[in-house]
Amino acid sequence: MQSFLASIVSVAFHGAAFGMILYVISVGLSITMGLMGFANLAHGVFAMAGGYVLTTAISRFGVPFPLALVCAFAAVALGSVVLERLLYSRLYTAGDLEQVLFTIGLIFIAVAVARFVYGTLQKPVMLPPYLKGQFALLGRDFPAYRVFIIAFSAVMIVALWFGIERTRWGAMVRAAVDNRAMAQSVGIDTRRLFTLTFALGSGLAGLGGALGADIIAIQPTYPFENLVYFLIVVAVGGLGSLRGPFAAALLIGVADTACKYWLPQFGAFFIYLATIGILLWRPAGLFGRRS
Amino acid sequence: MNHRGGYSADTRIRWPEWLPWLVALAAFFLLPEYLSLGARILIYILYALSLDLILGYAGIITLGHSAYFGFGAYVAGVLAAKAGVTDPLVQLVAAAAGGALLGITTGAIILRTRGLTLLMLTLAITSVCLEIANKATALTGGADGLSGVVVAPILGLFKFDLYGKTAYLYCLAMLFVGWALVRRIIYSPFGASLTGLRENSIRMHAIGAPVYWRLVLVYTLSATIAGAAGALLTQTNQFVGLNVLGFEAGGELLVMLILGGVGRVYGAFVGPLVYLLAQDQLAKQFPAYWYFGIGVLLVLVVMFARGGILGIADQALAKLRSKA
Amino acid sequence: MSAVLETRSLCKSFGALTVAANIDFRLEAGARHALIGPNGAGKTTFVNMLTGRLAPSSGRILLGGENITRLAQAARVARGLGRTFQINTLFRDLSVLDNVALGVAERRGVAGRMWRPASGYREIRDESMALLATLGLAEDAPRRVLDLPYGKQRLVEIAIALGLRPKVLLLDEPAAGVPSVDAERILQVLDRLPPDIAILIIEHDMDLVFRFARRITVLVQGEVLVEGPPNEIGRDRRVHQVYLGESHHA
Numbered sequence: 001m002q003s004f005l006a007s008i009v010s011v012a013f014h015g016a017a018f019g020m021i022l023y024v025i026s027v028g029l030s031i032t033m034g035l036m037g038f039a040n041l042a043h044g045v046f047a048m049a050g051g052y053v054l055t056t057a058i059s060r061f062g063v064p065f066p067l068a069l070v071c072a073f074a075a076v077a078l079g080s081v082v083l084e085r086l087l088y089s090r091l092y093t094a095g096d097l098e099q100v101l102f103t104i105g106l107i108f109i110a111v112a113v114a115r116f117v118y119g120t121l122q123k124p125v126m127l128p129p130y131l132k133g134q135f136a137l138l139g140r141d142f143p144a145y146r147v148f149i150i151a152f153s154a155v156m157i158v159a160l161w162f163g164i165e166r167t168r169w170g171a172m173v174r175a176a177v178d179n180r181a182m183a184q185s186v187g188i189d190t191r192r193l194f195t196l197t198f199a200l201g202s203g204l205a206g207l208g209g210a211l212g213a214d215i216i217a218i219q220p221t222y223p224f225e226n227l228v229y230f231l232i233v234v235a236v237g238g239l240g241s242l243r244g245p246f247a248a249a250l251l252i253g254v255a256d257t258a259c260k261y262w263l264p265q266f267g268a269f270f271i272y273l274a275t276i277g278i279l280l281w282r283p284a285g286l287f288g289r290r291s
Numbered sequence: 292m293n294h295r296g297g298y299s300a301d302t303r304i305r306w307p308e309w310l311p312w313l314v315a316l317a318a319f320f321l322l323p324e325y326l327s328l329g330a331r332i333l334i335y336i337l338y339a340l341s342l343d344l345i346l347g348y349a350g351i352i353t354l355g356h357s358a359y360f361g362f363g364a365y366v367a368g369v370l371a372a373k374a375g376v377t378d379p380l381v382q383l384v385a386a387a388a389g390g391a392l393l394g395i396t397t398g399a400i401i402l403r404t405r406g407l408t409l410l411m412l413t414l415a416i417t418s419v420c421l422e423i424a425n426k427a428t429a430l431t432g433g434a435d436g437l438s439g440v441v442v443a444p445i446l447g448l449f450k451f452d453l454y455g456k457t458a459y460l461y462c463l464a465m466l467f468v469g470w471a472l473v474r475r476i477i478y479s480p481f482g483a484s485l486t487g488l489r490e491n492s493i494r495m496h497a498i499g500a501p502v503y504w505r506l507v508l509v510y511t512l513s514a515t516i517a518g519a520a521g522a523l524l525t526q527t528n529q530f531v532g533l534n535v536l537g538f539e540a541g542g543e544l545l546v547m548l549i550l551g552g553v554g555r556v557y558g559a560f561v562g563p564l565v566y567l568l569a570q571d572q573l574a575k576q577f578p579a580y581w582y583f584g585i586g587v588l589l590v591l592v593v594m595f596a597r598g599g600i601l602g603i604a605d606q607a608l609a610k611l612r613s614k615a
Numbered sequence: 616m617s618a619v620l621e622t623r624s625l626c627k628s629f630g631a632l633t634v635a636a637n638i639d640f641r642l643e644a645g646a647r648h649a650l651i652g653p654n655g656a657g658k659t660t661f662v663n664m665l666t667g668r669l670a671p672s673s674g675r676i677l678l679g680g681e682n683i684t685r686l687a688q689a690a691r692v693a694r695g696l697g698r699t700f701q702i703n704t705l706f707r708d709l710s711v712l713d714n715v716a717l718g719v720a721e722r723r724g725v726a727g728r729m730w731r732p733a734s735g736y737r738e739i740r741d742e743s744m745a746l747l748a749t750l751g752l753a754e755d756a757p758r759r760v761l762d763l764p765y766g767k768q769r770l771v772e773i774a775i776a777l778g779l780r781p782k783v784l785l786l787d788e789p790a791a792g793v794p795s796v797d798a799e800r801i802l803q804v805l806d807r808l809p810p811d812i813a814i815l816i817i818e819h820d821m822d823l824v825f826r827f828a829r830r831i832t833v834l835v836q837g838e839v840l841v842e843g844p845p846n847e848i849g850r851d852r853r854v855h856q857v858y859l860g861e862s863h864h865a
Binding site: 296297298299300301302475476478479480481482483484486487490491493494495496498499500501502505508 | 690729736757
Binding site: 033039087091097098100101102104105106107108110113115116221224227228231232239265268272275276279283284 | 401407419586
């Protein structure tokens with residue numbers, strides 16, 4: 001019984017860490033899909049890029065870990081602005097198929113570049129010494145880095161929610177998600193809003209990818225392998241919503257960890273089945289707005 | 292030349308439509324070293340035709356069509372390697388039936404949704420299939436794939452030879468059947484209604500069309516053909532691996548079809564031909580650049596050449612005609 | 616004379632917002648009935664409920680005496696209910712002929728067939744061409760709809776609905792957005808519609824309404840304000856107030 005309880009705690013803990021990372025990565029996708037109506041399947045590319053920036057910054061340039069995280073965020077955010085201005089913005093009015101194809105093309109390009117520059121193996125995770133080892137919490141030992149992930153993500157999430165709820169930018173985002181035409185007619189510059197929000201969402205994805213390299217391995221096929229998870233979080237949580245994907249991400253994180261721990265022979269099977277079930281029951285997601 | 296169907300369409304087979312078959316037969320006699328690549332191209336053309344039916348004509352955007360191809364491939368493989376069923380036509384029919392079964396069950400469930408939700412569900416389905424194939428190692432060989440696929444001579448007469456001659460002609464024959472079927476469907480009243488569904492499904496409801504059942508039906512037909520194509524792949528390679536399933540495989544097929552031109556039958560011929568030929572030549576020499584090139588090509592096609600290669604050909608022909 | 620189309624206490628609310636309140640409505644055979652009211656009165660919502668695009672919160676809809684409240688759109692069409700849309704809802708990339716033929720094929724139960732080519736069904740093509748001819752669109756039959764001027768597209772909208780041989784035809788602002796030259800053609804078409812079809816027309820153009828309708832229902836904020844023949848409605852003070860009130864805002 002003791003060890004069963006212990007494994008529940010362990011699953012919950014690791015599941016929460018996974019879920020937090022999923023959320024940090026996917027929240028940007030939810031906002032941009034709700035805001036721009038653009039299905040950016042290439043979102044995983046930004047997360048992967050963040051992971052590679054972190055690795056390169058630490059191992060090639062000896063940048064300390066905290067600064068490297070900031071670099072991951074900034075570099076990906078900046079890169080996404082360039083992509084958005086040059087390419088994405090031309091397709092806002094295009095059909096669904098065009099958007100899907102375009103983003104798949106981006107994935108192919110990113111995967112090829114990653115393979116070329118970094119090779120096909122997974123990037124090893126280089127943690128600073130103060131984040132290695134165990135961390136004692138309530139009489140149990142947990143991997144320090146995972147504790148850090150949970151704590152840091154929580155802070156990021158609170159800051160994000162605060163930003164959306166309290167700042168003017170956040171108000172504009174909420175207005176535009178709710179009714180884009182209306183937002184434009186009250187003078188909100190939706191173009192700049194899109195770019196800014198896209199940059200923030202992509203930057204967060206990069207940060208999440210970098211932070212979560214321990215959980216979701218950084219390798220060239222990252223955008224292909226993990227797209228399903230990011231999409232599940234957004235689809236189940238509800239497009240354009242903030243809280244929905246959070247609940248979905250935690251749910252998926254814990255459920256996936258639990259399944260992989262107790263029923264490893266089934267792998268992600270149940271997650272996919274559950275996703276199918278949830279989407280059939282609530283096509284707009286658990287917290288999505290029913291149109 | 293577009294094969295759009297409709298109530299005033301000319302359904303006679305025009306002479307350019309015989310070209311693909313002539314080229315295929317010529318290749319058989321003139322390029323005997325390339326027959327295994329040739330068979331692969333023929334299989335992917337059949338596979339792309341099945342996708343064109345639902346994507347190009349009915350307008351169902353799916354990333355998960357590989358589920359039905361892969362399912363058919365594994366059905367044939369498992370029958371051949373594990374159940375001792377070696378007759379290729381039986382394997383083929385079983386795979387097609389498997390594709391149909393999976394198609395109708397998944398289609399009936401997911402075609403009640405639209406847009407992102409539908410896209411997401413198609414992705415989830417092929418991911419489930421990949422996961423099952425990955426984990427059920429006793430049956431599928433898991434990540435190592437399933438070898439030991441035994442294929443008996445077709446009709447007891449035509450043995451699968453080492454040069455791939457039988458395989459090539461076999462795939463060509465099956466492609467012909469598949470093509471004839473798809474062409475018939477497109478020109479039929481059912482095909483015309485598919486175009487209506489793609490263009491304006493609200494209107495289709497308002498003219499009394501049973502929209503949901505039409506979508507399920509075309510989806511099932513498409514899955515059947517895809518399943519058959521999957522079996523052909525297993526039979527020609529005498530092996531089936533995980534790369535027939537999942538998002539990456541589904542994405543690649545989508546690229547092939549878009550490259551050729553979607554919604555016009557022969558795009559499904561041109562696309563896989565160009566893609567697989569190029570892949571054969573370029574990917575070996577410059578593997579790093581291959582994926583990059585495909586990605587760039589896809590982005591360019593979306594931005595500037597939505598109709599794919601055949602679309603560009605159309606425009607060029609129109610310019611030539613207006614000058615003449 | 617029993618009504619061809621009838622609603623009893625039809626209601627629709629979206630949360631706290633009520634868009635239809637206890638609408639009792641009767642459409643007789645061969646009717647020429649207009650539904651008017653200020654913007655936002657709920658006219659299109661009412662039509663959407665009649666056709667099955669929108670489910671009512673409560674109340675009943677009867678077609679030919681049969682309760683169709685829970686029936687799907689396609690089934691209502693099969694029972695003779697046709698409609699046009701306020702904004703053109705056409706198969707833009709298809710020819711005018713195909714636009715009409717798709718509906719004709721559905722009505723004839725042929726649209727699901729997969730074997731014979733569509734163009735082999737001469738009767739469908741002939742019927743569609745004949746229909747287009749009565750609307751003056753015969754020459755435009757092979758042209759793509761999106762290449763047509765807006766006024767002709769509006770006519771195609773009506774043609775599709777007529778191809779269904781409806782017993783009841785719901786026309787949602789058929790002349791909306793059409794330049795007056797083409798509007799006259801549409802009016803002539805409406806005048807020549809078979810007398811046995813019951814027609815409900817939503818319109819803002821009062822000239823058209825008074826020229827066409829034999830009965831008028833005035834809908835305001837989801838409720839029926841008054842119903843009667845045109846001369847009574849034209850004299851009704853409440854109707855004047857509703858519209859005069861409107862013009863103050865304009």
